[in-house]
Amino acid sequence: MTGAPIIEGRGLTRSFAMPAGAVTALGDVDIRVDAHDYVAITGPSGCGKSTLLHILGCVDQPTAGSLVFEGRDVSTLKESDRSRIRLTRIGFVFQRFFLLPMLTAWENIELPQAEAGAAKPARRDRTRELLDYVGLAGRRDHRPSQLSGGEMQRVAIARALANRPALLLADEPTGELDEETGAQIASLFDRVHGDGTAIVVVTHNPAVAARAGRHLAMKSGRVITS
């Protein structure tokens, strides 16, 4: 590991208050992601993988520990600042894609750029570039309901990359796909990583995990091997 990390968490802990008492989903986890890292997080269901990913993505806050994103202590940031980081520096890929169903592939990819304030010509160029990148130039005007699962996930990846994030977070990106389509998505992640974007992927898929440069195995809210 060299240079300043994109994100670094120390002693990350996340507890949830439950009627029967607090449940610790994540306990004292240290993690550091550098530029050009490709990290796979694996483990059984309920082991805290997604919780860790959400904390790294600044959509959830740890109940203990510290998280620093590009030199800024996330816990001290306002919600609007965390939103801005998510919009411009982090890309999210979800298991269920969560594309906006009323928008076309083009519009889904253009939307985060518009929100980030990109000018229309720049948005147009970037959207065209990303559709080419994920191999869906011919489906630009198709709505999610007119796309296959693999195509939807490729649009979702293009959307996540729209604002050229430093870090791409993916939560079970192949969880809804068959093996062959999952392999295509994994290859796309390889390419994204090869082009310089750090990736953290939570997965149950050994084939996807095997492609990562680093592998964190989790159990009961803790990292057991790194």
Next chain:
Amino acid sequence: MTAWGLAWRTIARSPARSVLAVAGVTVIGALLFNMLLLSRGLLVSFRDLLDNAGYDIRVIAAQGSMAHRPPIADATSLAEAIARLPEVESIAMVRTDLGQVSAPGVNAAWTPIELIGMTDSKGGGWTIVKGSPLPTGPSAGEPPVVVNTTLASMLHLEPGSRLRLRLTSAGSASALPLVTVRVIGVGGFAFEASGDLNVATTMAGFAVAHGTPADRQAEMVLVASRPGAAAPALAAIARLRPDVRVLSNDQVMAQFNENAFSYFRQISAVLSSMTLAFAFLLIATLLTMSVNQRLGEVAALRALGFPRRRIAANLLWESALLVGIGGTAAIPVGGVLAIILDRILRQMPGVPARLHFFVFEPRTVVLHAALLALTGAVAALYPIWLATRLPIAATLRREILS
């Protein structure tokens, strides 16, 4: 893409739900529009009637009201004194009584009528549609009368027709003469109710019908002030005689507003509030259901970095679009409904035929739009709170598990 654009796509995505929502807002909006028209319709219409009668001041006996007008003693002297005031342009005296008429050779049966005696130099009480108005000076021979169109139609009267007239004042019927009067005109009477049968004549004709010389009485003196001199005229008339009440059109309106019209205003206020409450519930329910169906999308947008204000703006625009389209459609629908309801209400006995319950005013459209916009904004508050406060991570997890 703007929040407006995204809201439009969201609505267009579920056409059936959107059409139902817009239809609901249209129906509710039409009712609201009707109630707003009703809230001021009578006032505006009655004011219009008063103003178009050509007189802006009304003088009645001190113990009377606009609905019950006992005679003013020596009204002729009062009218002459008023006419001499420099602030006054013209005056007219008015008397009314109940009577019966029959048309010899056409219809021998006696038909009940209201007889109006008036010295009207302006012709403000009626609009002549056939024949000529009442003479302003003395006329020889049979008293001239103007009959309203309903009576003319019923008895087939034309200018030149003869009528037999007898008054039926309580207690004095046996003493009252039977007189023949000459129809010189047919007109629409400003304050006649649907089905009313009216006969107007000169004050001299009125006295003939009573079988007495002119007794210098009147129930009301109508005064037209000179332009810009209404207030000084009002004060000057009040100084002339302490035993009369001098009312401007504004004061007449206030009297009616406090009494007869207040019921309609209260009904309108209650029903307007109810329709707004329904509009609020409809929009709030639709938006809340819409948000609940899209929790995953909303959480994903938040995870992608869309700020809360953007999510709120989307929902506000959705609400604005539903209310805007439905509220706009509500205006013509409400207009048609108002015409139908107005026609029904105007058939009530005693309501002047030219009085309208529903009167269109530009300000009503503005108020309608403002109330609906406010309701739409308030109705969006809960769904906005729901969408912007949802825990992103927990929602994403729940959506995956479901």
